[in-house]
Amino acid sequence: MQPVGGGAPRPGRGHRLPRSLLQLDPVVLLMLLVDADPPEPVRSGARELALFLTPEPGAEAKEVEETIEGMLLRLEEFCSLTDMIRSDTSQILEENIPLLQAKVTEMRGIYAKVNQLEAFVKMVGHHVSFLEAHVLRAERDHGAFSQALWRWLGSAGLPSFRS
Secondary structure (H helix, E strand, O other): OOOOOOOOOOOOOOOOOOHHHHOOOHHHHHHHHHHOOOOHHHHHHHHHHHHHHOOOHHHHHHHHHHHHHHHHHHHHHHHHHHHHHHHHHHHHHHHHHHHHHHHHHHHHHHHHHHHHHHHHHHHHHHHHHHHHHHHHHHHHHHHHHHHHHHHHHHHOOOHHHHO
């Protein structure tokens, strides 16, 4: 009796792989072919298969280098933009803020003067209304006398006094 499967390859059958090995992932198959100790023709076939399956590093490396160059260019643009913003911010802080503080101080003085003027106008308005009330009261109290005085002066013949 012969053992089923395994053993040395039979002469005349070639170096065919069993179906279970053909269904494996190419990477696993490559590892099996490289790690096995079969005769030399299988080893050279494995090398050829490995070279065929290995991607060309030049194209991938070039793509990676281009991606890195693009990212570095964007990083440089970003850095220059942040430097420009930083310098503008420094200019604002150093030049414009002191000017704004001076204007705020000036405006506070103007607001204080406006408040004083408002208080003065209110005071004058109060005094004017007080004096108007006194004048109206005096006219009401002395109104009959003044009309009599005007009649007497008019009858006395003093037209120049009237005008």
